[in-house]
Amino acid sequence: MRLMTIEMKGVLLVLCVTWSSLLLPTHGTGNPPGHLEPLGSHMPPEEGVPMMGKFPSPWVFYEDFVKQSQPLVMRKVLLSGDIPAFQKWTDAYLSDIFGHVQVEVESGKKEDRENGSTWRMTLEKYISVYEKLNGYLVTDIPDSLKVDLTVPLTLQCGGFQNSLQTIIMWFSSGGTKSHLHNDNLDNINCVFDGTKELVLIDKKHADLIHANGWEEKEGYSRVNVDRVDMHEFPNLREVPWRKVVVNKGDCLFIPHRWFHQVHSLPGRNLALNFWFQHRMWYNTSECKDMDPYTAPPKPLVQFDFPNPIEEARSTLLESMEGKESVTKKDFYTLFGTDLKEYDEINECFEIIDEDKNNLLDWPELYKFDLDKMVKDYPVLFAGVDLELDEEEDEVGYDESDESDNSEPGENDFFNDKEQDLDSLEEQKDEEDFKKEMYYDKQKSNEFESETIDSFDGGIYIHHVKQEKVIVQVEKDSEKMKHEEL
Helix, strand or coil, X not given: CXXXXXXXXXXXXXXXXXXXXXXXXXXXXXXXXXCCECCCCCCCCECXXXXXXXXXXXXXXXXXXXXXXXXXXXXXHHHHCCXXXXXXXXXXXXXXXXXXXXXXXXXCCECCCCCCCEEEEEHHHHHHHCCCECEEEEEECCHHHHHHCEECHHHCCCCHHHCEEEEEEEEECCCCECCCECCCCEEEEEEEECEEEEEEECHHHHHHHHCCCEECCCCEECCCCCCECCCCCHHHHHCCCEEEEEECCXXXXXXXXXXXXXXXXXXXXXXXXXXXXCCCCCCHHHHCCCCCCCCCCEEHHHCCCCCCCHHHHHHHHHHHCCCCCECHHHHHHCCCCCCCCHHHHHHHHHHHCCCCCCCECHHHHHHCCHHHHHHHCCCCCCCCCHHHHCCCCCCCCCCCCCCCXXXXXXXXXXXXXXXXXXXXXXXXXXXXXXXXXXXXXXCCXXXXXXXEEEECXXXXXXXXXXXXXXXXXXXXXXXXXXXCC
16 A cells, blocks of 8 residues: 555656646746847747839839738849939038038937937037937938938839828937837838848737737837847737848838837948828829839929828728728728717718719729818817828928037946947947848858749849849739839
8 A cells, every 4th residue: 555655656746747847938947938038039030021122113012012011122222323312411411511400319229218308409419429429310301401312213103102201310320229119101211321120020910019018109019129028028929020131222111000120230320211101092093194114213302291181091091901992881980880970971971972883982082182071070080180281390490590409418428438348249249240141241242142032923033243133023914014124
């Protein structure tokens, strides 16, 4: 009896050990993968961010990328000189020509939307201190700087030309990091100088991102991107992600509502965001007066930035994306099924339905006067700010005012010892990064290579030779009716 008891105890001990091993993570620390490590360390990145060596035509851009919610890397597209600012905007040029312009500067190298502060100063002042400043410039592009900017072919017709919302300038000495966040606008980010690493996460994983620590109003996550607490943010363990690196001369399309986190590597970093409203329809008729494949870039000053209330149109119609037309029943759902204002909804539908076929097509949905509709039927558009249609001054752009509103304090600059330590660490990070990337000349020659990407039934062949990038797009000729070389 005593022997059986001992044997039973042994069996129970083995069972307990086995069961405990199933419950505990397989990592020696007992923590899930990526815990207290940089964002993206929890699993290897997915493949599949397509590349091109030119700005695509508006039609290709809409059909393959905007409509499909597909990011796109456009390699070396600024080297052609299509955007004059790419060559012009040295520190000396910006300081001499636009030094009097007022700009906004965020404190700290790491974005902090809760506790961060801002300074206003002249561009000349910023350029004189930015290399040692614990901060970065982020500002709506002032009107005076627009003279050096053009709009690439991609955004010149099809409705894109009427959808530009704003252009943001980012300028720092590198080492900056953003929150994990998303935007309601589509975004083409062009790198004028420096290198940026991005974590991209498809918007279809929104439920996982929103589950822990998501600030809905501001559109960002509270997660520490340098040390992710996988216990506080457990749903991040399941989130697939993609890694994108963009260098000087590259542009990146980030689809609206895609989550992203940006890290600018050490060194001078200058970039522009072209933000434009997300479109659910490509207006072919607006491309009749231009060649949508070979048209040269147009000066930015020729484009009118739309009334900001137009962003409300995109938000309102987003749930209808993918439909050929909108029925009256669909239209009711835009305003919530519990609304009692049936007559008002019906009147709005009748006004928009110009051909009176009881269906709203996309030309009708983009044509109606939303500003007037909001004012005539305020009960239906309670969430739309009526003040959006008023002219708003750009932030801090009274160019006659050359005085700074505030000055960085001593703590906002690195002391010599800290600067030396940071420089050594940043230099090592940069050297390790270069060894990893494709432009390590011992491993590959960036001017003599060929890569092939395929997605959504298309094959994209990238030939890079003698500093010229040629992209060949092969698609179903009957469906797409285009070929780009």
